[in-house]
Amino acid sequence: MHTLGNADTCQDCFVHSRAAYYPNSDDKGTETGQCGYGTFGSTINGGDVSAASNLYQAGVGCGSCYQVRCTNNNYCSDKGVTVVITDSGSSHNTDFILSRRAFGRMAQNTDAATSLLALGIVDIEYRRVPCSYPNRNITFKIDENSNNPHYLAFVIWYQQGRKDITAVQLCETQNFECRLLDRTYGAVWTATPPPSGSLSIRMLFRDDNGDETWVVPVNNIPQNWKPSDTYDSGVQVNA
Incomplete structure (x- = not known):
């Protein structure tokens, strides 16, 4: 696996960063995200959504998809989770603030997800991936x-x-x-x-x-x- 500091230099390379999750009690995303999606922004992609800091790009990043996986071998799966950017935000040098659901889905199993959520902020690696909505047009x-x-x-x-x-x-x-x-x-x-x-x-x-x-x-x-x-x-x- 190659890891580069700049995602633009390699489409399929992972970039190291950190991720937190929304502190609200709802498992899915927020209905008041800065992308302006409203309720749709909390339920799209099954609720696997995220706020982004630099990747928000003044709104250009809204709707883009990323594979995000945490790097703690005790808890994290190799696949991670694919999220849609629906909001803008950062916390403690993070690139992503995931929904609780998406944050937990980086884990190997339910028990590992509980441990991940308890950590609050984790080291991750991410890369841009295509968004896919079968049977849906723009x-x-x-x-x-x-x-x-x-x-x-x-x-x-x-x-x-x-x-x-x-x-x-x-x-x-x-x-x-x-x-x-x-x-x-x-x-x-x-x-x-x-x-x-x-x-x-x-x-x-x-x-x-x-x-x-x-x-x-x-x-x-x-x-x-x-x-x-x-x-x-x-x-x-x-x-």
Whole structure:
């Protein structure tokens, strides 16, 4: 096994760090994470989620997946746990603050998980891995504070693969006019006011090498979109 100080120099190499877990009593993630996922952020990936410090990247890291495994041979499994970044935070020089569930799943068994949780903070190694959501397309969740036709905010769910979404365009489908949106925070994108008519949300994906590709959804968001509704893009980005 190779271990490097910089994850960017080797896609499959592990990086040494430390991890803690959310101090709340809930086994899963928080509903108030800085990525803006809400309830979805606590239950995605079965609740195996994490806050990140530097890997949050001002919101660009939201939705990315990492294999995290602790290094104490007495308690830890070789496989560790795969987590989705849903929040921002750090504690005592940690790169990850895992949900209690995810923290315990780094262990070999239930008894070892209890011992791990008692430690609170552990040495780990991690690497970026592709996110996988079988039978799910990228989905747009309209924020409940949106107000058609004056204000549109949405979050991108089920970001597959290991690429980052670095920019989003909102296109009015009748005249094909597009404009770049602001990343308000985390994975939340806004338009004030949005274009009229049905809308197409184009996403710019960047890979580890810096190569960028625009992805155009198959499905449009209808003209009569409503707050809290979800819309299936019809596409997956698994590479």
